[in-house]
Amino acid sequence: MGIARDDPARLKKLLATLPARPGVYLMRNASGEIVYVGKSRSLKNRVRSYFAGKRRDPKTAALVEAVADIEFIVTETEVEALILENNLIKRHRPRYNVMLKDSKTHPYLRVTMGEPFPRLEKVRRVVFGDGHAYFGPFPDEGGLKRIVDLLSRTLRLCVGKKVLRPDRPASKACLRYHLGYCQGACIGAVRPEEYRKIAEQAVEILSGRVPLDLAALRARMNELAAAYRYEEAAELRDTIMALESFFQAQKVELSRPVDRDLWGVAESPDRLVVSVFFVRGGKLLGHRVIEAEREPGAAVRSLLGHLMMQFYEQNLIPPRILVTPPPAPLAPLQDYLAGRCGHAVRFGTARRGPLHRLLRMASDNAREVLRNLKSPGPTRVAEGVIDLERRLNLPRLPMRIECIDISHLQGADPVASLVVAINGEPRRSEYRLFHIKGVAGIDDPAAIAEVTRRRFARQLREDGPLADLLIVDGGLAQARAAQAELTTLGVERPIFGLAKREEVLVPPEGEPIRLPHASPALRVLVRLRNEAHRFANTFRARTSARRVMRSALLNLPGVGPRTLQKILSEFGSLERASQTTPEELARRAGLSARLADLVHASLQPRSPKPPDAGPEHAPPAGDRPTRSDDETND
Numbered sequence: 001m002g003i004a005r006d007d008p009a010r011l012k013k014l015l016a017t018l019p020a021r022p023g024v025y026l027m028r029n030a031s032g033e034i035v036y037v038g039k040s041r042s043l044k045n046r047v048r049s050y051f052a053g054k055r056r057d058p059k060t061a062a063l064v065e066a067v068a069d070i071e072f073i074v075t076e077t078e079v080e081a082l083i084l085e086n087n088l089i090k091r092h093r094p095r096y097n098v099m100l101k102d103s104k105t106h107p108y109l110r111v112t113m114g115e116p117f118p119r120l121e122k123v124r125r126v127v128f129g130d131g132h133a134y135f136g137p138f139p140d141e142g143g144l145k146r147i148v149d150l151l152s153r154t155l156r157l158c159v160g161k162k163v164l165r166p167d168r169p170a171s172k173a174c175l176r177y178h179l180g181y182c183q184g185a186c187i188g189a190v191r192p193e194e195y196r197k198i199a200e201q202a203v204e205i206l207s208g209r210v211p212l213d214l215a216a217l218r219a220r221m222n223e224l225a226a227a228y229r230y231e232e233a234a235e236l237r238d239t240i241m242a243l244e245s246f247f248q249a250q251k252v253e254l255s256r257p258v259d260r261d262l263w264g265v266a267e268s269p270d271r272l273v274v275s276v277f278f279v280r281g282g283k284l285l286g287h288r289v290i291e292a293e294r295e296p297g298a299a300v301r302s303l304l305g306h307l308m309m310q311f312y313e314q315n316l317i318p319p320r321i322l323v324t325p326p327p328a329p330l331a332p333l334q335d336y337l338a339g340r341c342g343h344a345v346r347f348g349t350a351r352r353g354p355l356h357r358l359l360r361m362a363s364d365n366a367r368e369v370l371r372n373l374k375s376p377g378p379t380r381v382a383e384g385v386i387d388l389e390r391r392l393n394l395p396r397l398p399m400r401i402e403c404i405d406i407s408h409l410q411g412a413d414p415v416a417s418l419v420v421a422i423n424g425e426p427r428r429s430e431y432r433l434f435h436i437k438g439v440a441g442i443d444d445p446a447a448i449a450e451v452t453r454r455r456f457a458r459q460l461r462e463d464g465p466l467a468d469l470l471i472v473d474g475g476l477a478q479a480r481a482a483q484a485e486l487t488t489l490g491v492e493r494p495i496f497g498l499a500k501r502e503e504v505l506v507p508p509e510g511e512p513i514r515l516p517h518a519s520p521a522l523r524v525l526v527r528l529r530n531e532a533h534r535f536a537n538t539f540r541a542r543t544s545a546r547r548v549m550r551s552a553l554l555n556l557p558g559v560g561p562r563t564l565q566k567i568l569s570e571f572g573s574l575e576r577a578s579q580t581t582p583e584e585l586a587r588r589a590g591l592s593a594r595l596a597d598l599v600h601a602s603l604q605p606r607s608p609k610p611p612d613a614g615p616e617h618a619p620p621a622g623d624r625p626t627r628s629d630d631e632t633n634d
Helices: 008-017 043-051 058-066 078-092 141-155 175-179 192-207 214-226 230-247 300-311 330-341 353-374 383-391 444-461 476-489 520-554 561-571 574-578 582-589 593-602
Strands: 023-028 034-040 069-074 108-111 119-123 133-135 260-268 271-280 283-293 320-323 346-348 400-409 412-422 432-435 469-473 495-498 504-506
Touching (some): 008 043, 008 353, 023 043, 034 043, 034 058, 034 078, 069 353, 108 141, 133 192, 141 192, 141 230, 260 300, 283 353, 300 330, 400 520, 412 520, 432 520, 469 476, 469 520, 476 495, 561 574, 582 593
Parallel strands (some): 320 346, 400 469
Antiparallel strands (some): 023 034, 108 133, 260 271, 495 504
């Protein structure tokens, strides 16, 4: 994603919404030339550091002055970011980059399987088709040396630059042979077939097909440390770290010289973002982000096909393009591209291996760009909010979601809660509680309708913010009841009922929508629904307790509605009155000593709470919402 540095608002938005993930950032000047490529463990922290503070060295100050646009590519690990940075610097040779500009590249470990006696050696270039096995690249040369040393000592394989010829006399054996680190291939002390079996074992370990026993290495490290052999323990510790780093999946450089374009796709109802990764000769050499407006109801596959036809009019076409989902219409697009480039073009996807991981990384990058595009201000949009917009096909981003829940005890003391989520996070200061006034008995749809009418009528009257998405706890009847009230008020907002099976959303009209259990959208809704359920049950328990206490007082001889009103006006609530003494009760409420004793005794002990209103359900202090005229006054 790019920004114009001379636009402070857009710069502020980008710096605030950058992902705190590993990746590579590319800085361009006013003419579009890449002037700097960098990597970071956290893109957010690193890029912001360029524009924070005034104390910069001359080179950084000149770079910041030259920057007009910033782009980024997210990766999954810092190692991937380092390798990708190396490839991009070699390709673009940015003006302000100093490191990694020479002709060298990250080293590889080569097992010379094309020789009678394979060796372990460090190389800078991969020669495809030479019969040798290559592993890497290794951003950390020290780690590579430790791995070579471990394998050579453990498997007794030879290391060095010269091809082994077993024609030397035994007296010319190398020092490693005398130390027991080598099988003596250079003096003919081992047969070629026996030696090759050991080399094949090394290839199996480096390929990951045979797991290396790192637990045994850690146990040995602990033994050395316990014996106060700290230098040896530290050396083994560094070797273990190098092995762990190597076996971490590498996604930005492949072991085969393939040419691929990988299209990562992120969509919303009104926009499509594509991140195209270019793999040439097995290396990820760059990317390009494509944004497109999406007409309501437009199919993603058709839009992809249209974008590809435009994109490949000015770009090289590889023999294979990986994308999910495939574009449409597929056959005409293949014929069109083949006619332009002179070779067959196939479409597909990758379901496993490094290309699958790279395609997933491209999709992650597209989603990050889409999140930044969707951010309405300097706030990063939550993943669950964008997921909701896409899965429910909402007309707008649901930055404000409200959820209504009804609670009663067999029809008695009906109450409701309304909880609010802003950008996917609960906003407790905006929670509201309602006493249901116009519904008798058990009628949840009617209660939902009353709360919806009171809530939205007040927001319209006071010009308050309206929900972008309304969720009601229930099914079709509840969703239709809320929809009827909004129609009467002239408000158009999407409404869904969240059924008892948490993955099903029921609209007033149309088919129910089933959300995947692991989707970010469902996590947002279930969390909000649980908050509404807890809040409503707690309030209903308090309401029931107050009703029971009031009924008990009115049954006392000498206590009527006027006396009860005196107690409430003096103490504010029966709970506070129960915490005072009979003497203070008599003095402040104007009761006789005998009546004060009766009232105090009736308030002690307090009525037990229902099981679902125990201490674990009591709302924190921050749960008490601001009250309003048509809402309850607790």
